[in-house]
Amino acid sequence: MKMKLLLSGLALALGSGYALTAFSQVKPDVLVKQRQAAMTLQGKYFGPMGGMAAGKVPYRADVVTYNASLLDALSRMPWDGFTESTKDLKDVKTAALPAIWNEPAKFKEAQDNFQKAVQNLVAVSKSGNEDAVKSAIGGVGKTCGGCHQNFRQKQ
């Protein structure tokens, strides 16, 4: 009985699209959607910090600490979505460049640089030193740009 309740909760929760991801190989178009979702949310939480570092929005230390911690989680999410199965999709819009699969070591390095820069920002954001925090935000921005420059189609 308890398991029945649990399963009906799960079915409601998963919806039709996601049931597949739990029980079988994830479809390439779902992988693309998931990795793009991670990038969208990286934009959501990095954007305001970028604005602060550039002096365009007021600096708020609490927002930086919060956003940095969420960006830390998000920085781990896109990469397993770049499987070979997503390489030559029709009917799916993606800006991913072939270099992702042609230069896997460089792509991995770019991911690592980004994750390290975010983890550095998380640490620095706890220091309360505004200049150091802004510089760490800039460091994250550079690693985003580094990856986009080589592995994403120009927008």
Added chain:
Amino acid sequence: MKMKLLLSGLALALGSGYALTAFSQVKPDVLVKQRQAAMTLQGKYFGPMGGMAAGKVPYRADVVTYNASLLDALSRMPWDGFTESTKDLKDVKTAALPAIWNEPAKFKEAQDNFQKAVQNLVAVSKSGNEDAVKSAIGGVGKTCGGCHQNFRQKQ
């Protein structure tokens, strides 16, 4: 010079769409995209755990611990995207029901229930007790379902 480098990094990182989120009010369609991205990723990380709790995919304690910690971050992300400005959008596909804005206290309660269930799963996943973990996964599933049932159009 350092600031110039920083800004060029930021510009690359932000892209055209997200520059706006840093410097001004976020557009309603971007808010919808961001909140849907959070739900997409909740599906990515909850899906396999749901499968484990249902006995459909092999149980792996390390995957649960990892996915639960990312789900913890994701459980905080969608809610600020449900602003009044996103209520009556043309040209944007969303399953959000009017109940979100008509019953804000209930909507908030559903969010809280979900976040508490996820935090419980994070704690229980460290215990190593498989039955307890599966039950905690079921608890999360129920709270997803609770929110979807009342606040999301049937799919």
